[in-house]
Structures are given as structure tokens and as C-alpha cells.
Amino acid sequence: MITAEQKPMQEIIKYIEPYDKILLIGCNECVTVCAAGGRKEVGLLASALKLDRLKHGKTLDIKEITLERQCDPEYVEELVTAIDDADAVLSMACGCGVQTVAARYNNKHVYPAVNTKFMGASLSQGVWAERCQGCGDCMLGITAGICPVSRCSKSLLNGPCGGTSNGQCEIGPDTDCAWRLIWERLKALGLEERYEELVEARDWRPAGGAGPRKIIREDLAL
Amino acid sequence: MENFEPEIVAFCCHYCAYTAADMAGSKRISYPSNVKIIRVPCTGKVDAIHIMKALEKGADGVYVAGCLEGDCHFKNGNTRASNRVARVQKFLEEIGWEKERVEMINMSAGMGEKFARTAHEFTEKIKELGPNPVKQVKKTEIPALV
Numbered sequence: 001m002i003t004a005e006q007k008p009m010q011e012i013i014k015y016i017e018p019y020d021k022i023l024l025i026g027c028n029e030c031v032t033v034c035a036a037g038g039r040k041e042v043g044l045l046a047s048a049l050k051l052d053r054l055k056h057g058k059t060l061d062i063k064e065i066t067l068e069r070q071c072d073p074e075y076v077e078e079l080v081t082a083i084d085d086a087d088a089v090l091s092m093a094c095g096c097g098v099q100t101v102a103a104r105y106n107n108k109h110v111y112p113a114v115n116t117k118f119m120g121a122s123l124s125q126g127v128w129a130e131r132c133q134g135c136g137d138c139m140l141g142i143t144a145g146i147c148p149v150s151r152c153s154k155s156l157l158n159g160p161c162g163g164t165s166n167g168q169c170e171i172g173p174d175t176d177c178a179w180r181l182i183w184e185r186l187k188a189l190g191l192e193e194r195y196e197e198l199v200e201a202r203d204w205r206p207a208g209g210a211g212p213r214k215i216i217r218e219d220l221a222l
Numbered sequence: 223m224e225n226f227e228p229e230i231v232a233f234c235c236h237y238c239a240y241t242a243a244d245m246a247g248s249k250r251i252s253y254p255s256n257v258k259i260i261r262v263p264c265t266g267k268v269d270a271i272h273i274m275k276a277l278e279k280g281a282d283g284v285y286v287a288g289c290l291e292g293d294c295h296f297k298n299g300n301t302r303a304s305n306r307v308a309r310v311q312k313f314l315e316e317i318g319w320e321k322e323r324v325e326m327i328n329m330s331a332g333m334g335e336k337f338a339r340t341a342h343e344f345t346e347k348i349k350e351l352g353p354n355p356v357k358q359v360k361k362t363e364i365p366a367l368v
Contacts, residue, residue: 013317040269040270040271044270044313047274047275047277047278048316051278051314054278054359058359
């Protein structure tokens with residue numbers, strides 16, 4: 001999923017300072033799962049923003065809406081009536097959601113309330129870790145299901161660097177050396193010979209090196 | 223300010239703090255009437271939004287009273303509640319409110335004295351902090367919500 005974290009309150013407060021009527025929109029997808037911008041978080045942020053205004057002797061009119069998915073035009077269309085009453089929009093979705101709303105309602109001021117972080121997996125409740133960089137050319141099939149692109153700090157493709165120490169990455173003791181993990185798993189699976197296979201220099205264009213990426217499915221596109 | 227009598231919301235777990243309040247009553251130990259008790263089946267039921275809404279509606283202080291650590295009837299509801307209280311405190315700090323208006327307290331069902339003492343101490347603390355800033359605005363603008 002795409003992970004996100006709420007922005008510092010002061011940054012959000014500054015964004016909405018000039019407005020009295022705010023439409024605060026959450027998203028029922030990734031940001032709900034990582035507890036950054038779902039219905040619950042929308043409620044909490046709305047409450048905190050109201051408390052902030054009240055402390056300064058003012059009121060804030062906030063309407064809360066949580067869309068099924070904020071990165072799909074058909075769901076964003078649902079805002080069509082509510083958005084007219086708002087002076088500005090505050091979105092708790094990832095960057096994709098914020099941009100979809102801004103593109104559809106281009107006369108409205110749209111602000112992000114979260115920082116979009118990375119594509120990650122949940123390790124345990126409340127803990128998420130990066131697992132994919134969307135490089136566009138997945139090599140998990142030859143690295144025993146452990147991604148060196150996202151989990152090696154240098155995205156090395158042919159074994160660890162000299163910075164690996166006791167199985168940990170040199171950037172810090174909390175980061176496993178991805179290549180240590182790959183080697184251990186290859187060994188456990190009896191696939192050690194794969195470690196010997198050299199991966200040639202990658203073409204990083206599918207990873208974004210050739211500019212913003214797009215998928216067009218001819219069979220689905222209208 | 224001199225006559226300020228705070229309104230305090232106490233979310234009390236049925237298995238400990240609520241029974242402790244009962245115990246205080248049975249023992250004829252008095253505690254301030256400022257404390258309004260809301261009984262919950264477990265403090266794990268108390269969400270951050272419940273605490274925020276209490277403040278939004280004008281409560282001067284809110285505390286969540288759950289079982290002693292490791293004694294939750296539902297295993298870890300009190301730990302969850304404690305984390306949520308910490309989250310609300312962080313929110314309050316970020317917007318410049320006194321985080322002391324919200325607190326997590328642990329006690330067992332037999333601690334009637336502690337319940338009363340906590341109610342006294344918390345009420346005194348809130349008296350020192352003064353009224354919830356929301357009240358001033360609501361008195362003039364939205365009287366129906368006070």
C-alpha cells in the first residue's frame with residue numbers, strides 16, 4: 001500500500017488560515033489502512049482544527065467526507081455538490097488523491113494534510129516498512145522474494161557492499177542488509193547458485209528515469 | 223476565575239475505575255461533583271475522537287481511568303487507551319493547548335480512596351489551568367453547545 005503520515009499541525013493550520021469553510025476529505029484505501037487519512041483520522045483532524053480556531057476566539061466550518069478512493073475520477077465526482085460551499089479543500093489522501101481532486105476542481109484551492117511516504121507493507125500493528133520502489137522491472141523472482149532495489153540502501157543488484165556489518169546495513173542497526181537476507185533465504189531454499197548469476201546494469205527508464213510514467217491498457221481504455 | 227468550577231469527563235472502565243467509584247461511595251469517601259463519569263466496558267473502547275469531542279463541547283479536562291497495567295479484563299485495552307491518550311496529548315501540544323487537560327490513570331476496583339484522590343487532584347489541576355478556551359467562544363457564538 002501507499003503509506004502516509006499526517007503533516008505537522010502547524011503546517012496544516014497555516015495552509016487553511018485564510019479560510020473559514022473547509023472541506024476535509026479522507027480516502028478509504030491505503031491511507032485508511034496505514035491510519036493516516038481514513039474516516040477516523042479525518043474526524044480527529046477536523047476536531048483538532050476546530051479546537052485551534054476556538055482557542056483564538058474564532059470558529060471553523062469543516063465538512064468531513066471520506067471517499068471510497070480519492071485517486072479515481074468517479075469517486076472524486078461525488079464531491080461536486082459539497083465542494084461549492086467550501087472556501088478550500090484539505091485532503092488526507094496520498095499525493096495521487098490530492099492531485100486528482102485538484103485536477104477535477106481546478107478553481108478550488110486544494111491542500112495536502114499528509115506527507116506521502118512510500119510503498120510499504122505492515123510488519124506489525126502500527127509499523128510499516130518500505131518494500132517496493134515501483135522500479136517497473138521486478139526482480140523478486142531471482143532474489144528469493146526480497147527486493148534489493150527498495151531494501152538495499154544503495155539498491156545494489158549483485159551482492160552486498162563493504163558497508164554490511166554483522167548482517168546490518170551501515171546506515172543503522174535497524175536496517176537489515178538486504179543482500180544478507182537474500183543470501184540466507186536462497187540458502188534455505190537450496191537456490192545458492194542463483195547468487196552467482198550476475199545481474200547486468202539495469203535500464204532505469206521504467207523506474208522513472210525517462211520521466212513521469214503512464215500505463216495505457218488498450219483493452220480497457222475507452 | 224475565582225469561582226471556576228471545572229467540568230471534567232472521566233471515562234471509567236466498568237471492571238476497575240467505575241467499581242472503584244462505587245467503592246468510594248460505599249466507604250462514604252466524597253469526591254468533587256465536577257467529575258462526570260462515563261462508564262465504558264473497557265478503556266480500550268475509548269477512542270481519541272471521544273476525548274477530542276469532549277474538549278470540543280467544552281469539557282475543561284478529560285481523564286481515562288483504566289485497570290492497572292497488565293490487569294485489563296480484555297488483555298490490553300488499558301494499554302491501547304494509554305496510547306490514544308498520548309496521541310491526543312500530542313495533538314493538543316501541537317495546537318498550543320495544555321496537554322495536562324487530558325490524562326490516563328490506572329487503578330483497580332478496590333481502590334476507592336485512589337479514585338477519590340484522583341478526582342480531587344485532577345479537579346485542582348484543571349482549576350489551576352483555567353477554563354477550556356472553547357467555552358469563551360461558545361458562550362457568545364454558539365450557546366446551544368455549551
